[in-house]
Amino acid sequence: MPRLKSVEELESLRAELRAARDPKRPCLTVCAGSGCTAAGAHDVLAGLRRALAKHGLQDAIDVKSTGCHGFCERGPLMIVWPEGTFYNQVTANDAAAIVASVSNGHVPVEKLLYRDPVSGKRVIREEEVPFYARQQRVLFGNNGRIDPKDIKDYLHVGGYAALARVLSTMSPEQIVDAVTRSGLRGRGGAGFPTGLKWKLCRENPAPRYLICNGDEGDPGAFMDRSLLEGNPHSVAEGMIIGAFALGVQEAYVYVRAEYPLACEHLRAAIDQAEEYGLLGDDILGTGMKLRIHLVKGAGAFVCGEETALIASLEGRVGEPHPRPPYPAQKGLWGRPTVINNVKTWASVPVIINWGPDWYAGIGTEKSKGTMVFSLVGKINNTGLVEVPMGITLREMIYDIGGGIPGGKALKAIQIGGPSGGCIPADLIDLPIDYERLTEAGSMMGSGGMVVMDETTCMVDIARYFMEFLEDESCGQCFPCRKGTQRMRQILTRICAGNGTEDDLLLLEDLGWLMKQASLCALGQTAANPVLTTLRYFRDEYLAHIRERRCPAKVCRELIFYEIEPTLCDGCHACVRVCAGDAILGEKEAIHTIDRAKCTRCGACLEVCQPRAVRAGTGELVCRN
Amino acid sequence: MPKLTINGIEVLVEKGVTVLEAARFLGIPIPTLCHDDGLAPASACRLCVVEVRRGLEGRSKLLAACSLPAEDEMVVHTNSARVQRARQLLIELYVATCPSSKRIQDLASAYGVHECRYEAEHEDCIQCGLCVRMCEQQMMAGAIGFAGRGANRRVSRPFDMTDKRCRQCGACLYICPVCELRCAGPAAEATLCNGCLNFAPVCFQSYDDAMCFLDPCHACELAGPLRPDVKIKTRARATVLSGEKQ
Known part of the structure; x- marks a missing residue:
């Protein structure tokens, strides 16, 4: 394929492709x-x-x-x-x-x-599937139509039309203006207005750089991966438009090495775009130059933070550095740099194609456009969901997600990855936008949404996320390194029934300190799961402390298993799975559990056909 | 030249000067553990956080003064209630991590930390990174560095072997803020130095006429005036306490 030398050649190629099919x-x-x-x-x-x-x-x-x-x-x-x-x-x-x-x-x-x-x-x-009926698939709409490894498919559905339009009719200032007017905010989590970020970067002298942040590390989140896998050209097109607006000649995509398919598809997309003259020297005959480099991360969660990502890109240890200076002033190799999330870049061609006013018409007053969530956890319809901003959690969980499996009750929704907060079921009519989520103590984050039902212990969940964050904290600044460690220790103590009410005060103080004094957003938000569960589920903490009771029957030290004699049919299934030989009783006779030997693994509960094995919690727990 | 306000005092500073430098120029104390004038700021200890607002409106934030370049219209408070609370909570965490350090115990006394609610860890190193920066930026050796991440992060030599670039100059020891051990007073060692409040301060009596070889502990200094029977002889103590002692 010879390189395309003008916008007209691109359009005639598209017409040819459409005619041929x-x-x-x-x-x-x-x-x-x-x-x-x-x-x-x-x-x-x-x-x-x-x-x-x-x-x-x-x-x-x-x-x-x-x-x-x-x-x-x-x-x-x-x-x-x-x-x-x-x-x-x-x-x-x-x-x-x-x-x-x-x-x-x-x-x-x-x-x-x-x-x-x-x-x-x-x-x-x-x-017509209810899962899709309420969605507005602006970014993901083409995923199911095109072969991500074939640029012709992308051209066929109207790909690179936004680029052609930008190069032939718009000035860089007009692009920045369009992005500003669209109200697009960073989709990586913090929600900084993208147009403003570009404008601030443009005020600083060239050479400037551009980075696409594809270091998606939240457990249970896979939006960026799916977009890079399914429609890598849309991200590349957004970056080329951004590069034109910002006068950039070198751009970088930072993707986790754990996403091999995304890397492969993106590499193929970049190669094909270069072959077609949509990247490289003299893009579409306009003289614009741009190279996109693909860089693989080494699996540190903190490298999703922009300054840590830049450090990692430069070959240094992936640790954040204090802002200011912001990357828009002093970023990659000390030069002004714009760094945006995968979905933000992919939104740019949409805004150019459909117009900023159309885009600004979607969503709420301060949060515009669509947001992609990965809906996971205790929900019937697991998957990726693209919805307009401002949709309520109720619509999200019951209309799109199809409710909670097994007819169980919804307890909480954890939004925004490990450092987001848990929103209780009472707030289910909360509209999803940046401000409302922050008010509720959570955050938009990159869009992870973990649904929890009544069998989830909120103290245990807080402990789980704190373990993750303790492991992923870079360790550079003291409040984050020690704060996460201490919080995990206290939560483990509470889960084991050894907590005191003073511990709750200590957790709140630590959470406040981390929020106020940590260096980067990881530390500043790390306390969110603890602070929100303390705010909305304090009674559960108190049950662990005062009554040594785990209401959800999850925390091992606080539960016991027993066999209801009227239901037990003596099938011996529980005896066979019990690793600790804790179940007594002959075959065909009623079984009992020796609590001193029981490790509370729950294996008997799962195999018991007549549902005679039951979990309990409360005073009967013997102190070890 | 940026013009900023620190604790209500307007100050003009040269471009590139940090808020910490500006405050120290005015004689306003800001505690630090990971800062040294000859080394690049790390903003790791977070003790130097100050409350910063830009202009008259907008929300204020806590930012590390050591790495914050002074800017026009910045309004800085170095001792607001928020800063004090953050400092006290931080020092409490520091005491629990490294209770044997005199410098940290002194900070605790100076900033009114009266209890430590955590179990003492005796980790000793607080990972301020001063030794690493000293070795790299002043000794031009770079023989030590950080290894690991998060809870496993530690100051280490390459592959745990002494690098030939190490000249054993001892600069890392010299600059370590927590190496100096706290006074082993007559009271049983608690996590938080109790300032020998219930006893006669040890160094005062043992070294009646001689110069104490230790700097006086801050807690003892505070305890001093409470004990009129204690004679304070050395010059260092006399200056510190000149205000109260007549």
């Missing part, structure tokens, strides 16, 4: 994101190709692997085009049936269609 030609697209790949998407792809070859249809029907659709709970997912028939939980064995249905006039394969759990009806198209 028959819109009526059947195409089977299989999601090959990390989630579906783990569920066996590649077997499905191979199965489909085999089935097509068997029927001699390989030239009549296309098979394509695409990026993540978001509905990871139901993977592997696939769509049959042009009808848009949506199949879920496909296996390689279903390939023959799918190929047969496509060649026989597109009668949908009934058993692979999504079944609405409420009405029990089968749904044919993706948009």
Whole structure:
């Protein structure tokens, strides 16, 4: 492919591509994101190709692997085009049936269609699935349509049109102005207005640099990974537009090494963009130069912090340094640098294509556009969700997420990664935007959303997150290093029933100190899980301390297991799984648990068919 | 030349001067553990946090004075209630980490930390990084550095072997803020130095006419005036206590 030398050549290539493709030609697209790949998407792809070859249809029907659709709970997912028939939980064995249905006039394969759990009806198209119905997929919409490794697919759906428009009709100032007017705020968590950041950077002298932050480290969050895997060109296009607006010639993408597929797809995208003349010297014949370098991180959570990321990029230890100076003044190699999240960059072409006013029309007064959340935990529909800002948690959990499995009650929602806060079920009508979440003691963060039901112990959760943060704190500044360690010690003590009420005061003091005096955002937000659980679930802490009781029956030191004699049928299943030989009783006779030997692993509870094994908590717990 | 306000005093400083330098120029004390004038600031100990507001509006923040360049319209408070609380909580954490250090015990007395609610850890090193910076920036050796992350972070030599760049100059020992041990007074050692409040301050009596080889402990200094029977002889103590002693 010769390099494109002008905007006109790009548009004529797009027209050519569109003319060459028959819109009526059947195409089977299989999601090959990390989630579906783990569920066996590649077997499905191979199965489909085999089935097509068997029927001699390989030239009549296309098979394509695409990026993540978001509905990871139901993977592997696939769509049959042009009808848009949506199949879920496909296996390689279903390939023959799918190929047969496509060649026989597109009668949908009934058993692979999504079944609405409420009405029990089968749904044919993706948009009709309740999980997708409330979403507004501005960034992720194309993920299920294009092959991420083929630039032609991206061009076919209108890719690089924003770049062409920018290069031919807009000045750098107009771009910054458009981004400012759109109200786009940083999607990495802090929510700093992107337009303002660009403007501040432009005030400083060249050479300037540009960085895409793809160091997504929150447990349970995978938005950036899916975007880089499923639509890497949209990120690259955003970066090229940003580079034009900021007069940048060198840009960097920092991705975790734990995301091999994202790295591979992004590398392929950069290579293809260079080949097509959309990157490199003389982009589309305008004389603009830009190189995008891909840099892999080494797995430190703190490197998601912008100054630590820059240090890591420069080859130094990934530790944050104090701001000011901000990266926009003094960043990479001491030069003005704009650093934005993957989703922020991918939003830029959308704003240019659809106009800043359209974008500003989505969302709330201060938070504009859409936000991508990874909805995980105790929820029926696990997956990636892209919603307009301002949607309430209720819509998120019950309409999109499909509620809590097993009919259990919602207890709390943890938003914004490990250093976000736990929002209680009472606040379920809280609209999701930057300000409201901060008021509630949580934060937008990068968009992790962990749903917890009544079987979750909030003290135990706080301890878990504190363990994570203690491990991931860089250790450079004292309040964060020692604060996380001390907090974890105190929480472990409380979980073991050895806490005192003074410990709660100490936790609050420590939390305040970390928030006020830590060097970087990691330390400043690390206390959030503890402070919010203390604020909303204080009674649970008090139950652990005063009554030595774990209301959710999670903390091992505070629970016991017992067998209800009227229910026990003497099947011996519990005796077989008990590792500590703590269950007494002959076969066919009623069993009992020796509490002195019981390690409270809960294995007996899981295997007991008549549900005779029960967990209890309270005074009966013997002190060890 | 940036013009800023520190504790209500307007001051003009040269560009690039930090808030810590400006405050010290005015004679306003700001405690530090990881700062040395000859070394690049690390803002690791966070003891030098001050409350900073830009202009008359906007929210104030606690920022480390040692690495904060003075800017126009900055309004700095070095001893507000918020700063005091942060300092006291920090010192309490420091005492628990390294209760054997005289410097930290002195800070505790000076800033009114009267209890330590944590179990003492005796970790000793507070990872201020002064030794590492001294070795690298003043001795031009770079023979020691930090290894590990978070709870496992420690000052270390490469591969735990003495590097040939180490000239054994001892500068790292010289600059360590916590190496000097606290006074082993007559009371049983508690996490927080009790200033021998219930006893006659040891060094005062043992070295009746001689110069004490230790700097007086801050806690003892505070205890001193409470004990009119104690004679204070050395010059250092006399200057410190000249205000109260007539």
